[in-house]
Amino acid sequence: MSNEIAVSPPTSSPTGGDVTPAATWTPVAALTSGTTVLVTSEFLPAGVLPKMAADVGVSDGVAGLAIAVTAIAGAVTAPTIALVLPRADRRTVLVALLAAGAVANITVSAAPNFAVLLLGRLLLGIALAGFWSFAFGAGVTVAPCRSSVVSTALAFGVSLATVLGVPLAALVGNDVGWRAAFAGATVICAGAATWLACTLPPVPAHPSAGLPMLREAVGNRRLMAGIGCVVLVAFGNFAAYPYIRLAIERVTSSHTTWLLVAWGLGGMAGNVIAGALAARLRPLAAGGPALLGLSLVVTAMADAPVQLVIGIVLWGFAFNMVPVATQLWVTRVEPERAESAMSLQVTAFQVAITAGAAIGGVLLDAHGARSPLLVGAAVALAAGLGFGLLRLPAADSSVTARRAGGATP
Template sequence: MPTQTAPSSPPTTPPAVTGARAWLPVGALSLGIAILVASEFLPAGVLPALAADVGVSEGTAGLAVAATAIAGAFTAPSIAVLLPRADRRLVLLGLLLAAALSNLAVAVAPGFAVVLVGRLLLGVAIAGYWSLAFGAGVHAAPGRQRLVASALAFGTSVATVVGVPLASVVGDTVGWRTAFGGAAVLSLLSAVALAVALPSVPAHPTAGLRMLREALRNRLLMAGIGFVVLVAFGNFAAYPYIRLAIDRVDPGATTWMLLAWGVGGVVGPILAGVLARWLRPLTAAAPFGLAVALLLTAVAPSVPVLTVAVVLWGVSLNAVPAATQLWVARAEPVRTESAISLQVTAFQVAITAGSALGGVLLDGYGVRPLLVIGAGAAVAAGLGWAFVRLPRA
């Protein structure tokens, strides 16, 4: 059974804050992550036009999304090591400015090489922001961990639901470059909002390489990170091909079925925030829910059954980031910054690996085996969280 490494100093729990003192900084952080995640998925909404304009195939242009995830996997654990003493507020502002520069670079890119560089920079911004945002939010709103985690996950879910269709509409109406230019402007506006709402956030005294090494020695935390890899891998082995799974049942239902997934995606983090006081059952239930949803999607004989599966998929998947963020913070209450950075790395590695495996298997075996493989990985993650005991809050 994994055990928790003893913290170097006992964590303190300041009294909870309420009202605008909690909501303004947390809302600004949530807005920032929403803009970053929407920027991450922008290419999916404008892919044909982007590919044609910069002179590459659509498959090659799809690397613009993969590059972001790969850069994020390397950035998440290293940003605190490179900036151990920097005010986290300034780092977060710098990352939003980097996202603005990234989107602007893509908007004016003369060729695909510049697009790729811009997307790598965005990966740095997203992973760094995710790694630091939870700790900054808890510092600004002490005692409101559940609010911070669910707000950040809510921002991500809204961006995932709205980002691709909105980019598609803007791209079709005024051009894909305008879509990226708009994302650059929104990144700047979110930086302004964060500068106004978030107070100074000093770095933890042990932040940096020492904190990361100590977090890596926490066997309980590393078990949880392994479960994160499993559940994220399970989803992203199947999710890029959700449209194919829907088309198998009814090609005419694709648009509103994806909307149903999005509605579930918005409900997921809210539900996780409400149920977070029962953290161990929650972290186990979300992967089990995802597994049931994937299996139902694989065997759905009709649109009503598929609708239930797709909504459950959206709810379960989008409850995972908030639940697991709270879980790793509980498993490593002193070195939370490093714990969250490892969670972000786990997600990025799993996204890359799951999407790659899905792409390899899809042509030869179709979409159903991907859904079954994803369900198996999710069940393994749920069992892990069900049997690993967390320390008391």
């Protein structure tokens, strides 16, 4: 595949600025494949948790730390990777991070004990957070003035990971073994790195990337209030999600894999709907967390398969609205420093995943599968209220197009 992007003469944006339209979406598709495989890798333990825990000699609650340590590494990486690599070409960094993801997965696949497994998961956290921090900017660089489409595409990778990755891991884990699931993720990750290297053009860093950009973004009070809401909604989800299989098996054990697929299908629908509602960003950002809270309550209180299906599908639908909404929210609030705003959003997610998985594991071991869902529901509802109270500045598509990526169109 060619990595050339045909360029037509500049045209006027709706706000009066000149932009250069991209003639191919192939690089965006390659970026989406990267998010798919890395997010699949992050949540593989959720699909194979009982067998993985038994094999390495830990409880189900402790095994949930395999997700938490990935998030810890991500929380540290997201705000610092641009400081370490302020001038590095973003294409080179993104390809290297996918390669690191492949190394992380093969390490987990071959891990002789839980300690080595955690080392592999730490490396995956670095790869995932770094990739998320730079992927949106790279996507907007090759597809200027289409930030909502780029955000939806990247978030679609998350939905695809949940609809295919976790259920497929459960199938492979049951039939072949959990180690085979991670070995397969290694191969797919290497393939995604190759595709990205062949299709994404060079993406120079933004001139102010690094500490100056991050310092100014952190000084934006409205942005930081929104980041706090991101922490809450992500915590609400990930207090429960690592233990979704156990929540399903509390009601039925004969349809686990198909209910995981249903979660992902609901997520794909939520992802598309969120992209379609991008113009109504404030109610979208508030409604997603509120709906997530409701879905977790329905799932926790389900005592029959029909109720469980409703809760699971609604859960997937609601949560997968959140990545699209929050990406667009932070870049609306900080269009001039979108790369740093995105890194803070990624950090918020990873901090919340760390805390959510750890606290959810404690609640699971102490009180059973319902408890993490109900606690997550309360926190998600608080996030929805927070986003509802925060005002947004008017959209400026020309600024977003110019500043979100490394290069200026």
